[in-house]
Structures are given as structure tokens and as C-alpha cells.
Amino acid sequence: MLQRMFQKIAFAVVPVGVVLFASGMIVQAQDDPVKAGARIASSGFGGVPACSSCHGTRGQGNPVAGFPALAGLNATYLERQILDMKAGTRLLNPAMEPVVQGLDATQIQAVSAYYASIPAVAGPAVAGGDVARGKELVEQGDWDRRIPACSQCHGPNAAGIGPNFPRLAGQSAMYLANQMGAWKRDERKNDVNGLMSTVAKRLTDADVAALGAYLQSLGEGGGQ
Amino acid sequence: MKVIMLVLLGMLAGCTPDKSAPTPSSSASTETPADPVAVAQPVSGHIAPKLSEIPEGPFGDSVRRGAAIFFDTPGKAANFVGNSQSCSNCHMGGGRVADSGPMWAAWGMYPAYRKKNNHVNTMEERLQGCFTFSQNAPASASGAAPPKGDPVLVDLQAYIFWLAKDVPIGKEMPGRGFPTPKKPATGYSVERGKVVFDAQCALCHGAEGQGLRTSADHQQFPPLWGPESYNWGAGMHRVNTAAGFIKANMPLGKADLSDQEAWDVAAYINSKPRPKDPRQVGSLEDNDQKNHDEDCLYGDSHEGKTLGVGVSRAL
Numbered sequence: 001m002l003q004r005m006f007q008k009i010a011f012a013v014v015p016v017g018v019v020l021f022a023s024g025m026i027v028q029a030q031d032d033p034v035k036a037g038a039r040i041a042s043s044g045f046g047g048v049p050a051c052s053s054c055h056g057t058r059g060q061g062n063p064v065a066g067f068p069a070l071a072g073l074n075a076t077y078l079e080r081q082i083l084d085m086k087a088g089t090r091l092l093n094p095a096m097e098p099v100v101q102g103l104d105a106t107q108i109q110a111v112s113a114y115y116a117s118i119p120a121v122a123g124p125a126v127a128g129g130d131v132a133r134g135k136e137l138v139e140q141g142d143w144d145r146r147i148p149a150c151s152q153c154h155g156p157n158a159a160g161i162g163p164n165f166p167r168l169a170g171q172s173a174m175y176l177a178n179q180m181g182a183w184k185r186d187e188r189k190n191d192v193n194g195l196m197s198t199v200a201k202r203l204t205d206a207d208v209a210a211l212g213a214y215l216q217s218l219g220e221g222g223g224q
Numbered sequence: 225m226k227v228i229m230l231v232l233l234g235m236l237a238g239c240t241p242d243k244s245a246p247t248p249s250s251s252a253s254t255e256t257p258a259d260p261v262a263v264a265q266p267v268s269g270h271i272a273p274k275l276s277e278i279p280e281g282p283f284g285d286s287v288r289r290g291a292a293i294f295f296d297t298p299g300k301a302a303n304f305v306g307n308s309q310s311c312s313n314c315h316m317g318g319g320r321v322a323d324s325g326p327m328w329a330a331w332g333m334y335p336a337y338r339k340k341n342n343h344v345n346t347m348e349e350r351l352q353g354c355f356t357f358s359q360n361a362p363a364s365a366s367g368a369a370p371p372k373g374d375p376v377l378v379d380l381q382a383y384i385f386w387l388a389k390d391v392p393i394g395k396e397m398p399g400r401g402f403p404t405p406k407k408p409a410t411g412y413s414v415e416r417g418k419v420v421f422d423a424q425c426a427l428c429h430g431a432e433g434q435g436l437r438t439s440a441d442h443q444q445f446p447p448l449w450g451p452e453s454y455n456w457g458a459g460m461h462r463v464n465t466a467a468g469f470i471k472a473n474m475p476l477g478k479a480d481l482s483d484q485e486a487w488d489v490a491a492y493i494n495s496k497p498r499p500k501d502p503r504q505v506g507s508l509e510d511n512d513q514k515n516h517d518e519d520c521l522y523g524d525s526h527e528g529k530t531l532g533v534g535v536s537r538a539l
Contacts, residue, residue, distance in 0.1 A: 136274075136276065140318070143316065143318075143320055143321045144271050144320070146477070146479075148476050148477040153428070153477075155438065156442060161436070162436075192427055193424060193427065193475060193478070195475060195477060195478055199477045199478075
């Protein structure tokens with residue numbers, strides 16, 4: 001009786017072990033996308049330079065040059081931006097040309113997954129921007145000019161909501177200003193339903209400077 | 225297969241159109257400006273003070289608490305809210321935006337007679353009405369709106385009074401309420417409304433109108449139907465009211481739907497299940513006769529079901 005039970009258990013265990021072993025092999029063969037993305041980010045791939053050479057070793061971007069922070073951005077959002085650059089529906093800095101040409105869809109997905117997995121960091125303080133006004137725009141908007149609060153779509157402290165409303169906290173003020181200009185001039189059009197370009201057109205240069213000063217200073221959780 | 229278009233459904237059965245509905249606001253803001261700069265101009269006769277201008281001291285503290293309740297009602301007035309709706313979901317910009325039910329335009333118009341309950345209402349009672357219907361207080365911890373004199377109502381009134389600084393008493397201000405867009409000659413269609421909803425609204429409010437909750441204490445986008453939405457007695461369940469709100473305010477920051485799209489999507493949203501009308505004591509039919517002589521779908525038959533039965537939160 002006992003022996004028969006033992007045989008049954010052994011018989012049941014063997015196939016499970018085989019399946020586990022096999023699935024382990026598959027994972028190893030395909031590699032973890034975050035790890036694959038991390039390798040591209042730090043070392044590049046073929047003729048593609050390392051992302052970190054412009055976007056920083058921690059994905060913090062280069063605020064002075066206006067290269068965007070990527071750390072903590074939603075993976076789907078990031079992937080779509082690169083694919084849009086590849087498809088020509090989002091303008092790109094010439095430095096991004098070899099990146100979008102040299103990476104395939106799987107690699108773009110991997111790089112996006114990597115940057116989404118690492119924590120965002122606060123940028124350096126911006127000289128001259130009206131931080132208090134920026135905070136007011138982020139949290140309350142300026143409804144007398146039909147400007148909703150950034151947080152109404154981008155979430156509390158502009159930490160990002162899903163694939164359509166990217167994280168703004170910690171983002172380079174110069175990058176943000178450049179993008180606002182692109183939305184205003186209809187040079188960037190890959191927002192869903194034209195939501196961002198509509199609001200961007202209502203922002204003055206002073207609003208944009210204030211927003212940049214406040215948003216660049218926000219850290220991981222969106223707090224200062 | 226027969227496709228039944230619910231055009232003019234409101235006239236077919238159940239609710240009948242409200243012939244006493246107020247005429248649309250005459251403010252110029254209902255026109256769509258071609259120049260985006262024009263949009264950026266103030267659209268009403270009143271610019272409410274900013275939150276940063278709330279004075280110090282006990283009165284200012286009450287205003288601040290009122291503002292906090294207004295923006296996060298389920299969190300700050302939890303005992304009296306039975307769904308996931310905040311005042312600011314319908315009264316944009318914390319009740320300061322013209323054509324979005326601005327609170328400063330309401331303050332000086334109360335006490336007022338209301339057909340809804342057939343007597344003169346103070347502002348305090350009017351606010352109780354918002355809790356009972358829009359915030360579905362019957363499903364809240366206390367089971368009812370805040371009682372008269374409750375600090376929640378005191379603080380909300382302090383906030384509203386403060387927003388209305390310098391607004392004349394008894395004067396109908398431009399931008400009050402929601403301007404009703406012209407009802408299309410061919411009526412509205414729930415089916416067309418679904419197309420508008422899927423393309424323009426689902427992005428934030430979810431494919432099933434469920435909204436988006438990002439944490440236990442943060443509702444990013446409000447639910448538009450289901451147990452966490454306004455109930456069958458709320459003003460927003462009327463197609464004309466919802467069409468007006470949507471036309472003036474949605475999609476957020478853009479507000480560029482046509483009159484037809486606004487009516488259609490308002491009908492679609494208000495053909496969906498939501499908590500029952502708290503005024504229903506007898507049958508749904510009786511309540512339809514008594515309380516729904518207006519442009520709504522309450523009591524109508526839709527997709528084989530009678531609208532207005534009501535859905536509850538899972539316990």
C-alpha cells in the first residue's frame with residue numbers, strides 16, 4: 001500500500017520536473033527583457049551608441065543639454081515614442097537616428113522595459129524659474145485660461161498615469177520646453193486625441209518656464 | 225437582425241422631455257473659438273480668487289477644509305459619500321470654471337425654490353442634495369447626506385462663499401450651470417454615443433466606464449456608471465444636463481465635441497446601470513411617473529432591461 005502510494009507520487013512528480021526544467025531553458029534562451037535592455041542602455045548594440053551616453057547612467061537624462069530623463073517612464077509610452085520616431089511620426093534629435101535605425105522592435109521593447117524598471121531621480125534646481133507658479137499649474141492648473149491641472153491627467157505630482165500620460169516629475173526643464181514648443185507649432189502630433197497639443201497652445205512661455213522649474217525638481221515619488 | 229436606434233428614446237417611453245428646461249446660457253463661451261488664444265481668455269464675468277489667496281485664521285482654515293472636501297469628497301467626507309465621486313468631478317477647477325457649474329454663480333441664487341423637492345432650499349439643503357444623489361449617500365457609512373450644521377456642510381459653504389467674493393446676490397451670472405447645447409433635430413442615439421465614447425472617453429474613464437483608481441485613496445478619473453457613479457436621481461442622469469456638461473468640458477482641456485456627439489454620448493452614458501434613485505419608495509414605474517418627467521432614460525426598456533433598477537456596491 002505504502003509502496004504503491006510512493007510510486008504514484010514519484011510518477012506525478014517527474015513530469016512536473018521536466019516541465020519546470022524545460023521552461024527554465026526557454027527563459028534563459030530568450031533572456032530577461034529588462035536585462036537585455038540594460039545591456040543596450042549601458043553598452044549599445046552594433047552601431048547603436050549606449051543610451052547612457054546621452055540619457056545618463058541612471059536614466060536621469062542631461063537637463064543642461066535637454067536630453068530627457070527616461071528612468072521611471074511607462075514602458076509602453078517609451079516604446080511607442082521610439083517606434084513613432086522609427087515610423088517618422090515623431091520628430092527626433094539627429095543623435096537618435098542610429099538608435100531608431102539600429103534597434104529592432106524586440107530591442108526597443110527591452111530598452112523601454114529597462115528604463116521603466118529603474119527609479120526616477122530629481123533633477124538639479126533650475127535657476128530663474130518660478131517654482132511656486134509651476135507647482136500651482138501642476139496641482140490646480142489655470143482654469144481661468146482653461147488650463148487643466150497637469151495632475152488631472154499625469155497623476156498626483158505628475159508621476160505619470162499609464163501609457164498615455166507620461167511621468168513629468170524629474171524631467172529636464174529644457175526638454176519639456178522643447179516639447180511644448182513642438183506641440184504648439186504642431187511639429188509633435190503623437191498625443192492621443194490631440195489632448196496635449198490643445199493644452200500646450202494655451203501655455204505662455206512664462207508658464208512653460210515655471211512648469212519646467214518645478215517639474216525638474218521633483219523626485220521618485222513626485223515629491224521634492 | 226433588427227437594429228433598434230434609440231433615437232428620441234426619451235420621448236418613446238418612461239421619461240418625457242422636460243419642457244420647462246432652462247434655455248441655454250447666452251454666454252459666448254459655447255462657441256468654439258478658432259484661435260486657441262481666444263480660448264485662453266476668461267469666459268465669465270467673475271474670476272474667483274485663487275487657493276493661494278485664502279486668508280489665514282479660523283475662517284480661512286474652514287475655506288481650506290472646504291476646498292479639500294470639494295476636491296476629494298470620498299476621502300474628506302467619507303461618512304457621507306457612497307460612491308467614488310468628488311464635487312470637483314462635475315464642477316471643474318474646484319468649482320471656479322464658467323459653464324461647469326461654478327459655485328460662485330450658485331451662491332447668490334440661494335435660497336431658491338426647487339421643483340425637484342417642491343420647496344425653497346437653502347444652500348445647505350442644496351448641498352445635501354448633491355450628497356444624496358451625485359455622491360449616492362444612501363450607500364455611505366452614515367447612510368445619508370451630512371445633517372444640517374455638520375462641519376462638512378459648514379466648510380463647503382465657507383469655500384463656496386469665498387469663491388463668490390464680489391459676486392452680486394440674486395444676479396444670474398454668465399457661465400452659471402451647464403449650457404445645454406442645441407438638441408439635434410433628429411434627437412440622440414445611444415448607439416452613436418458608444419462610438420463617441422470608445423473613441424474619446426474610454427481613454428480615461430475606461431472601456432466599461434469604470435474610471436481609474438490608482439490607489440486606495442486616489443481616484444484619478446471618475447467612474448461614469450456602475451455602483452461607484454452618480455445615482456438615478458442625480459442631475460447628471462438627465463441627458464440634457466450631461467450633454468451640457470460634456471459639451472462645455474469634455475474631453476478635458478479640449479472640449480471640442482459637436483452638439484450631436486455631446487447628446488449622443490450623454491445618452492450612451494446614461495443608458496448604463498447606476499445606483500437606484502433614492503426617491504423610489506414604491507415601484508420603479510411609480511417613481512418614473514412621479515420624479516422623472518424630464519429628458520432621461522429612466523424607466524425605459526433598453527437591451528431587454530428596464531433602466532433604473534439600480535446596482536449596489538459589493539459588500
